[in-house]
Amino acid sequence: MRSLKRIWTLHSGKAVVINEALSNKWSFLHGSTVIQEGTLFHRTNVIRAVSPHAVCSVLFCSARLPQTLPFRGGHWQTALLALGASLPVRAQPQKKKKKVDVKREQAQKDRMKKKIKKLEKAAPELIPIEDFITPIKYSDSNRARSLPPLSFEETERRVLLMKKWSLFKQKQAQAEKKAIQTLVEAQQEALKELRLESEELYQAAIRRDEGLFPFERDGPDYTPPLPGYDPPEGKCVDITKVYTQ
Structure with a gap:
């Protein structure tokens, strides 16, 4: 045995x-x-x-002993008498598959189709002309900054100052009008005398001066220019809104 x-x-x-x-x-x-x-x-x-x-x-x-067999066939096989451990899984286990509700998905597709049809039936939106629209911030007449109340003496001083300024500008305008009227009368008198002397010289005097326009002049400036100052070119930022139909 x-x-x-x-x-x-x-x-x-x-x-x-x-x-x-x-x-x-x-x-x-x-x-x-x-x-x-x-x-x-x-x-x-x-x-x-x-x-x-x-x-x-x-x-x-x-029992009768059979023919002996090798312990392991190769390095890729696990020994049957050994406590084999599985390789570490370097991944997250698979999540449980969610049950697909066919009726719910079909209802969502039907709702999307209805929305698309509704948008197709709607009239195309017109592109607004921004030049004809006044921004709300410009139409609002409420003053944002609150000023402290002025005293009676300060109010009277400002009123008298405004009256003096108005009187000064009135006299200045009258003096300018009087000077212009005097110059025009003198010009007309000179042209009459010139016409009596020679008709050709009179026509040449009243002829339009083609070199007078375009008229260009510099100044007066509030601040004198800085010598050697190179002004920056700056950059242009396009803020035009783009509308898609």
Whole structure:
């Protein structure tokens, strides 16, 4: 009689009976005693699922020993008698697929189609002419800054100052009108005398001066120009609104 060992080992989270004849020496923990066995194992198809933390047991029976087989076929295969650990998964586990409600999706598509039809039926929006629209900030007559009330003396002083200024500008305008009228009368008198002397000279005097226009002049300026100042060119920012139909 030859002893036959059936070895229970953890494989993929379950205790499974080894189903290949293997040759190697192993140590199994049975209770508190370490049992070392090292011979051949007989092929069997018995598989029993137990807790992953179950203790491996060794059973003995008699049978004819089969031909020995190697422990591992290659580096890519996991040993059946070893506690194999899966490779670390470097990814998030797959999320649970949501149940697709066909009726709800169809209702959403129908609502979108109705909105598109409604927009197609609406008249195209006209492009507004901004020059004809007065901004609200310009039409608002409310003063944003509140001024302190003036005293009676300050009010009287400003009124008298305004009256004096008005009188001064009135006299200035009258003097300018009088000077212009005097010059025009003198010009007309000179043209009459010139016409009596020569008609050709009179026509040449009243002829339009083609070199008078365009008329250009500089000043007077509030501040004198700075010598050697190079003004910057600046930049142009286009703020024109673009409307799409």
